[in-house]
Amino acid sequence: MATPPQPQQQGAGPYNPYGAPVPQQGGSAGPWHAGPQPYGAYGAHGAYGAHPEPGRYGCRLCGAWPAAHATVRGHQGLIVLMRFLSLRGPFCRDCGLATYRRMSSDTLWQGWWGPLSVFITPVTLLMNLGPRASFRRLAPPAGGYRPALDPGKPLWRRAPVLLFLTPVLLVLLGIPALIGIALLVGDGTPTLSVGQCVGTEWNGERLRLRVRDCGSPKAEYRVSKRLETSGDRCAPLDRVAGAEYGPDGSTLTCLTPLPR
Numbered sequence: 001m002a003t004p005p006q007p008q009q010q011g012a013g014p015y016n017p018y019g020a021p022v023p024q025q026g027g028s029a030g031p032w033h034a035g036p037q038p039y040g041a042y043g044a045h046g047a048y049g050a051h052p053e054p055g056r057y058g059c060r061l062c063g064a065w066p067a068a069h070a071t072v073r074g075h076q077g078l079i080v081l082m083r084f085l086s087l088r089g090p091f092c093r094d095c096g097l098a099t100y101r102r103m104s105s106d107t108l109w110q111g112w113w114g115p116l117s118v119f120i121t122p123v124t125l126l127m128n129l130g131p132r133a134s135f136r137r138l139a140p141p142a143g144g145y146r147p148a149l150d151p152g153k154p155l156w157r158r159a160p161v162l163l164f165l166t167p168v169l170l171v172l173l174g175i176p177a178l179i180g181i182a183l184l185v186g187d188g189t190p191t192l193s194v195g196q197c198v199g200t201e202w203n204g205e206r207l208r209l210r211v212r213d214c215g216s217p218k219a220e221y222r223v224s225k226r227l228e229t230s231g232d233r234c235a236p237l238d239r240v241a242g243a244e245y246g247p248d249g250s251t252l253t254c255l256t257p258l259p260r
Contacts, residue, residue, distance in 0.1 A: 057090060058090070058092065058143065058144060059089075059090060059091050059092035059095050059096075059141065059144060059148065060088075060089055060090060060091065060095075061091065061092075061095040061099075061148070061149060062092060062094075062095055062141065062144035062145070062146050062147060062148045062149070063143070063144040063145040063146065064092040064094075064095075064141030064142055064143055064144030064148055065092065065141070065142065065143055065144075066092070066093075066138050066139055066141075067089065067090035067091055067092050067096075067138070067141075068089060068090055068091060068096060068131075068134040068135060068137075068138055069089050069090045070088075070089045070090070070091060070096065070130070070131035070134050070135070071086050071087070071088045071089065071131065072086065072087050072089075072091075072096070072099045072100050072103050072104075072128055072131050073085060073086045073103065073124050073127055073128060074086070074103035074104070074106055074107045074110075074111075074124065075107050075110070075111040075117060075120055075121050075124040076106075076107075076110045076111060076113075076117075077110065077111050077112055077113040077114030077116075077117025077118075077120075077121065078113060078114060079113055079114055080114070081114070082114050082116065082117050082120070085103065087099055087103065089131075091131075091135060092138065092141035092144070092148055093135050093136070093138035093139070093140060093141055093148075094140075094141055094148035094149055094150070094151050095141070095148050095149045096131065096132075096134070096135030096138070097132070097135050097136070097151035098148075098149035098150060098151045098152060099149070100128055100131055100132045100135065100155075101151060101152055101153070101154070101155050101158070102152075103128070104125055104128050104155055105155060105158045105160045105161070106160070107121055107124055107125060108121075108125070108160040108161055109160040111124065189208070189244050189245065190209065190210065190211050190245065191245065191246070191247050192209070192211070192223045192241060192245045192246070192253050193223060194223050194224065194225065194226065195222070195223060196211055196222070196223045197211070197212050197213065197214035197216075197219040197220075197221065197222050197223070197258065198210060198211055198212060198219070198220065198221050198222075198223065198241075198255065199212040199216070199218040199219050199220045199221070200220060209241060209245060214258075219258055220257065220258060221239060221255035221256060221257055221258060222255070222256050222258055223241075223253055223254070223255060223256075224238065224254045224255065224256040225238075225253070225254040226246065226251050226252070226253050226254070227240075227251065227252040227253070227254065228251060234254035235254065235256065237256070237257060238254045238255055238256050238257075239254075239255040239257070240252050240253070240254060240255070241253040241254075241255055
């Protein structure tokens with residue numbers, strides 16, 4: 001009586017904690033290739049879990065079905081070098097989601113450390129969305145010879161995603177804040193009101209007016225009038241402040257010299 005096929009373990013990788021099971025049929029490995037791969041071996045026909053339908057296979061990690069044929073990818077940027085990672089299915093729903101989340105999470109913090117990796121990493125993450133969608137459409141795994149992997153937290157709730165989003169959020173929030181500060185502060189030009197005292201100050205490019213205390217030795221002029229209509233005129237000895245010192249950016253202001 002023939003012995004039922006039993007899975008044999010290959011070396012486990014970081015994304016394949018069980019190793020890849022290889023079925024034995026009548027003492028011969030048949031057409032499967034059991035050579036070591038970076039993240040667990042797999043054969044020419046995908047996974048090796050026994051499936052109730054002839055010619056089909058279950059999840060490569062736990063043997064459960066239904067399983068989807070998909071390849072999950074990862075990327076590592078190593079400054080001057082880079083690594084392209086992949087793990088080929090089929091995967092059941094839980095093992096597939098666990099593999100997708102783990103490899104994508106690692107890529108989020110390992111994939112940026114190289115000139116070309118900055119562009120390759122987003123492409124890798126986008127390519128993983130197709131397998132993710134395939135896994136999510138599957139029914140719960142059943143009939144496996146070992147427990148399916150725990151998918152764990154969704155990708156958006158994992159620490160690497162938060163580390164990645166933090167600088168992005170800071171940039172998105174910081175730009176409006178900088179614009180607001182620039183609008184409030186401007187170039188330091190004050191809006192003059194009648195009765196204030198001002199003095200001149202060299203800012204490295206030209207003389208600018210600065211509001212001073214009227215008792216200060218730096219006070220040179222008192223704001224005496226705004227030229228709000230076309231008929232308004234300043235006194236003969238008054239100076240005229242530019243329109244940028246007016247309340248609306250277009251009104252001139254009369255400055256009367258203070259007595260010395």
